[in-house]
Amino acid sequence: MLLEIKDLHASINGKEILKGLNLKVNRGEVHAIMGPNGTGKSTLASIIAGRDIYDISKGEIYYKDKELLDMAIEDRAREGIFIGFQYPVEIPGVSMTNFMRTAVNEIRQYRGEEPLSAAEFLAMMEDRKKLLELHSKLTNRSVNEGFSGGEKKRNEIFQMAMLNPELAILDETDSGLDIDALRVVANGVNKLRRPDNATVVITHYQRLLDYIVPDFVHILYEGKIVKTGPKELALELEEKGYDWVKNEIAK
Amino acid sequence: METNFSLQSFLVEQYKNNQKTIKEGDSSKLAQMRDKAFEAFAENGFPDKSMDNWRSTDLTKALSHDYKILLQAPPYNPVDSYFKCNIKDFDTFMFTFLNGWYVHKNVPLTVFPDGIIVGSLAHAKKEYPEIVDKYLGTIAKDNNNPMLNLNGAFMQDGAFVYVPEGVQISKPLQIVNIVNTKEDLLIQNRNLIIVEKNAALKLVHCDDSVTTTDTFINSVSEIYVGQNAEVSYYKLENKDSQSLLINSLYVKQENDSRFLSNGITFNSGVTRNTITVNIDGSNCDADVNGLYLVDKQQKVDNYVRINHNKPHSRSSQLYKGIMDDQASGSFTGYVYVEKDAQKTEAYQTNNNIALTDEASVGANPFLEIYADDVKCSHGATIGQLDNEALFYMRQRGICERNSRMLLMYAFAMEVVNKIDIEALHKQTDDMVSRRLRGELSICDMCELHCGDHTELHFEIDMSKI
Numbered sequence A: 001m002l003l004e005i006k007d008l009h010a011s012i013n014g015k016e017i018l019k020g021l022n023l024k025v026n027r028g029e030v031h032a033i034m035g036p037n038g039t040g041k042s043t044l045a046s047i048i049a050g051r052d053i054y055d056i057s058k059g060e061i062y063y064k065d066k067e068l069l070d071m072a073i074e075d076r077a078r079e080g081i082f083i084g085f086q087y088p089v090e091i092p093g094v095s096m097t098n099f100m101r102t103a104v105n106e107i108r109q110y111r112g113e114e115p116l117s118a119a120e121f122l123a124m125m126e127d128r129k130k131l132l133e134l135h136s137k138l139t140n141r142s143v144n145e146g147f148s149g150g151e152k153k154r155n156e157i158f159q160m161a162m163l164n165p166e167l168a169i170l171d172e173t174d175s176g177l178d179i180d181a182l183r184v185v186a187n188g189v190n191k192l193r194r195p196d197n198a199t200v201v202i203t204h205y206q207r208l209l210d211y212i213v214p215d216f217v218h219i220l221y222e223g224k225i226v227k228t229g230p231k232e233l234a235l236e237l238e239e240k241g242y243d244w245v246k247n248e249i250a251k
Numbered sequence B: 001m002e003t004n005f006s007l008q009s010f011l012v013e014q015y016k017n018n019q020k021t022i023k024e025g026d027s028s029k030l031a032q033m034r035d036k037a038f039e040a041f042a043e044n045g046f047p048d049k050s051m052d053n054w055r056s057t058d059l060t061k062a063l064s065h066d067y068k069i070l071l072q073a074p075p076y077n078p079v080d081s082y083f084k085c086n087i088k089d090f091d092t093f094m095f096t097f098l099n100g101w102y103v104h105k106n107v108p109l110t111v112f113p114d115g116i117i118v119g120s121l122a123h124a125k126k127e128y129p130e131i132v133d134k135y136l137g138t139i140a141k142d143n144n145n146p147m148l149n150l151n152g153a154f155m156q157d158g159a160f161v162y163v164p165e166g167v168q169i170s171k172p173l174q175i176v177n178i179v180n181t182k183e184d185l186l187i188q189n190r191n192l193i194i195v196e197k198n199a200a201l202k203l204v205h206c207d208d209s210v211t212t213t214d215t216f217i218n219s220v221s222e223i224y225v226g227q228n229a230e231v232s233y234y235k236l237e238n239k240d241s242q243s244l245l246i247n248s249l250y251v252k253q254e255n256d257s258r259f260l261s262n263g264i265t266f267n268s269g270v271t272r273n274t275i276t277v278n279i280d281g282s283n284c285d286a287d288v289n290g291l292y293l294v295d296k297q298q299k300v301d302n303y304v305r306i307n308h309n310k311p312h313s314r315s316s317q318l319y320k321g322i323m324d325d326q327a328s329g330s331f332t333g334y335v336y337v338e339k340d341a342q343k344t345e346a347y348q349t350n351n352n353i354a355l356t357d358e359a360s361v362g363a364n365p366f367l368e369i370y371a372d373d374v375k376c377s378h379g380a381t382i383g384q385l386d387n388e389a390l391f392y393m394r395q396r397g398i399c400e401r402n403s404r405m406l407l408m409y410a411f412a413m414e415v416v417n418k419i420d421i422e423a424l425h426k427q428t429d430d431m432v433s434r435r436l437r438g439e440l441s442i443c444d445m446c447e448l449h450c451g452d453h454t455e456l457h458f459e460i461d462m463s464k465i
């Protein structure tokens, strides 16, 4: 198993957000997490990434059979965890090239591999851009600085392609994308799929799941996964809305 | 042993006993100026921390220290035997001063075919008294800077640069002040830079020490920027912890002129940089920038004053500092706008990053505006590194230390990017990243040791960390 979350309880500023969340992700799988605003989807991604602003009162997370909560943020990344953020941060003055080269080489160093030379690195960037059919010059600019909402999301996928993660969690990467960009991003994600990696997409829209076809759809509601089903669950949810879920739980 | 020693009394004695040597070659005007400066020094002495503009500069230790002064030029000592600037592709006309005196092989003044004169002020005052008398001491006037009195009394040598009307220097001029001595010296250069109407000059000024004795440099520079002339002035400082460096730069701008300065402090003992720009013309641009990167117990104090004395000119100040450990860095910036200086635009920005709780940061912006139709702004920030950005970078696999370094580098680059000499820009960029990685130390022959990497790294290169 790649990721296993058991009975996770997490709060921030005394307010409990995750209230006993369970989730299992195997290699080769695609999972979709859906759920109303403010139910803790981004919180979950943040905790997996290693943000230390949460108080985790209960529960465990295993990643590749190791205790994830004990690992440093960068080590989680080096072990293959990638978060496509809902709101990617702007870093003025740090060039995309410099940023990615540092990241790629630190990960290589962690794995005991030689750093890439400038030329090798640039070739890799070109290759990844081609794979994703990105023709933009975003890589010549500072990280996310002045990027439009959609450009930021595309940049997240580009970084994912550069870092080649084992577990990618994409938090609303589809929101803010135009129809063409959505297809580009989804194709990118599909091209990066391998039997040994897994993707978790957090989304509000069934539309994305036409492109990235999930093996499982989870509904996260008030801090818990309340329902899990096949990809058709997303369609049902879109049709019936969250009230339906509420009623289901009440039953 | 030194506790009862008073540097002030020592200097007063020195002046009285050595007047003849000091005044050698002075015009009568200069000799008079010197006496006046001496009297002011004898009466007022050194600045102390009770003075508004000197609160952040601590001279205490120096004032009881027994420094030597070299009243005569040392014998010729070929400079290449102990100093070489090896910034890659940095093609300059280089002029070197050793322990305060111009180093020359019987060529104290070089006259270029287009009329540019460069060399020793000690000789220029004899050979070009009409030029020296016209400008020397007329630009550096300041009642709030007692160090100016001391320099005015003792100044003997320094750089003399004269760019005649309409002449543009073909490559940058580089002035290197080297300290190489076994004694603790007090060095007081006076540099006089005159750039006449429609002329242009790029000047790079380096302060280096080859030794690590206790040196005290009290240097004064005067720059005249004639009508429609253009001057870029770059100052690189990388001093050891024992050094005391006081630089006072005074600039006078005529109509339509442009002045750019960029001062970068990589390391310091105690450093004080004073820059005063008098905009005495209309349609001028003054762009004054600085970057200071200090750690341990280093102290740097920047004081900038821009006087808008005439209408329709623009000025901007951008100073950025990163303070680590117990270091202290301060910026005091004045914008003064005279009653008649309407349509002035003046902007001032000071951003600081304090990396520890013990680091001390001073940010003191002042606007003093007597005209009513002006655009002025100032902003000062003191902050830490952006936690959101650090988290984002670490999520990509970059360790905390390098994430911090990338952010600091980005912060510093805004100032470095204003350097308009390509080779110097690349070099400074490289030095900033090495400084932030803690690699830029002070032990080589030239303490800036700019060229000790054969290959330049303009990006943070992980293979180096």
Ligand SMILES: Nc1ncnc2c1ncn2[C@@H]1O[C@H](COP(=O)(O)OP(=O)(O)OP(=O)(O)O)[C@@H](O)[C@H]1O
Pocket: A012, A013, A015, A017, A035, A036, A037, A038, A039, A040, A041, A042, A043, A044, A086
């Ligand atoms: N720093 C914080 N302090 C207090 N409350 C917070 C903080 N960060 C998040 N929350 C709260 O935690 C809850 C869960 O937020 P989260 O961002 O995980 O929701 P989400 O499911 O991702 O929502 P959306 O669909 O809108 O992106 C929200 O009620 C939010 O207001």
Ligand SMILES: [Mg+2]
Pocket: A041, A042, A043, A086, A171, A172
């Ligand atoms: Mg969210």
